[in-house]
Amino acid sequence: MKSRFRIDKTHTEIAAKSTIKKALAFLKTTDLEPPYLLIDTAIVKKKVRAIGKNIRKAKVFYAVKANPDIEVLKLIDSLGLGFEIASEGELGILLSIGVKPSRIITSNPIKSFRFLRMLAECNLPYYAFDSKDEVRKLRDYVPGCNVYVRLSVPNEGAEWPLSKKFAVELDEAEELLLYAKKKGLNPVGVTFHVGSQCTNIYNWNSALDKAKILWDMMEERGIRLSVLNIGGGYPIRYTKSVVDIPSIDKNVNHLIYEKFPKNVKVFIEPGRAVVGDAGIFVSRVAGKARRGDDEWLYIDVGVFNGLMESVGGIKYRYIVEGSTMVKKWTLAGPSCDSFDVIDKDVLLPEPPIGGRILILSSGAYTISYASEFNGFSIPKTVLI
Ligand SMILES: *Cc1c(COP(=O)(O)O)cnc(C)c1O
Numbered sequence: 001m002k003s004r005f006r007i008d009k010t011h012t013e014i015a016a017k018s019t020i021k022k023a024l025a026f027l028k029t030t031d032l033e034p035p036y037l038l039i040d041t042a043i044v045k046k047k048v049r050a051i052g053k054n055i056r057k058a059k060v061f062y063a064v065k066a067n068p069d070i071e072v073l074k075l076i077d078s079l080g081l082g083f084e085i086a087s088e089g090e091l092g093i094l095l096s097i098g099v100k101p102s103r104i105i106t107s108n109p110i111k112s113f114r115f116l117r118m119l120a121e122c123n124l125p126y127y128a129f130d131s132k133d134e135v136r137k138l139r140d141y142v143p144g145c146n147v148y149v150r151l152s153v154p155n156e157g158a159e160w161p162l163s164k165k166f167a168v169e170l171d172e173a174e175e176l177l178l179y180a181k182k183k184g185l186n187p188v189g190v191t192f193h194v195g196s197q198c199t200n201i202y203n204w205n206s207a208l209d210k211a212k213i214l215w216d217m218m219e220e221r222g223i224r225l226s227v228l229n230i231g232g233g234y235p236i237r238y239t240k241s242v243v244d245i246p247s248i249d250k251n252v253n254h255l256i257y258e259k260f261p262k263n264v265k266v267f268i269e270p271g272r273a274v275v276g277d278a279g280i281f282v283s284r285v286a287g288k289a290r291r292g293d294d295e296w297l298y299i300d301v302g303v304f305n306g307l308m309e310s311v312g313g314i315k316y317r318y319i320v321e322g323s324t325m326v327k328k329w330t331l332a333g334p335s336c337d338s339f340d341v342i343d344k345d346v347l348l349p350e351p352p353i354g355g356r357i358l359i360l361s362s363g364a365y366t367i368s369y370a371s372e373f374n375g376f377s378i379p380k381t382v383l384i
Helices: 017-029 041-050 070-078 088-096 113-121 132-141 170-182 202-220 245-259 272-278 308-312
Strands: 036-039 058-063 082-085 104-106 127-129 146-150 158-160 186-191 196-198 227-229 265-268 279-291 294-299 318-320 326-332 341-349 356-359 380-383
Touching: 017 036, 017 041, 017 279, 017 356, 041 070, 041 245, 041 272, 070 082, 070 088, 070 380, 082 088, 088 113, 104 127, 113 132, 127 132, 132 170, 146 170, 146 227, 170 186, 170 202, 186 202, 202 245, 272 279, 294 341, 318 341
Parallel strands: 036 380, 058 082, 058 265, 082 104, 127 146, 146 186, 186 227, 227 265, 294 326
Antiparallel strands: 036 279, 158 196, 279 294, 279 356, 318 356, 326 341
């Protein structure tokens, strides 16, 4: 039977053909009711092989918040990555699948007390911080631990900037590392985040320049740093092409080689890039309406149960089951909240009621953000 899904170059330049094929094959055989999220394991494996390959002495820690599905975590565990976590829940799920604490780090600079109590039971090898209060908390719960300071770096060109919530400037970073030492912690390095979905390769240049300045400042104060944690930020394709992982990594590797000591330990914490473009949401059209001048399309995945990032400006590409009639749609989720609008002015062929819509590049920051608001269940994740 010929597929009724209309696929063209605008789709295959975003998601891998093989992923789309797998998803369509799955649809033919399953009686699983949408919505659900498909994750192509081959893409996850491919991304894991690529990230950090071109950076000497790099260790990769998957940022669990991007997609903490237990099967996804088991897959990533089997591929040998470490994990970056922020909470007791993320730690709990990793321990439940047998990940050793020695492979887990936390770069959350402000840890909750529930998290700290759990950390006191199973010490992790590295902790981030960016305040004196946090130094005192760490001293109380995990005395003597290894810490790196979160340095503020430019987030321009990142579609999901993170820089304002955490991180300090150079002078404060220096003072904090000295303070950590005074309180009996072991100040080992520096971390930063260039911003998520960072499509500007120069963000890594300015971040590494700044980290190097701190490195030298500490050397002068008698502290030799050894850990350079460059965070996450690798972009994926949503609606357009982005700079590829090898180009970012070769540039980063070159800069590190040029500026930092030969034995520097490099950590990378990718989230989005590991799982994002491996994911395809399968949703169904629940309704259509003309309201004023606008054509509305209502689907069963929305802002509250998977597409939260659309509110922050992330746009997706869709494969639609249906006609050849292209219209401009306001695309809305299933809940009765007027905030539940995914996108406006989306050009899509008109699907029938009950027809399916595939949402490409939706493996990261979707299910992890989802709630059961208004009684709509969180879509299941299926590995294909
Ligand atoms: C979210 C986060 C990451 C992952 O970022 P991506 O942009 O998804 O790669 C890495 N490190 C920290 C500290 C984070 O908060």
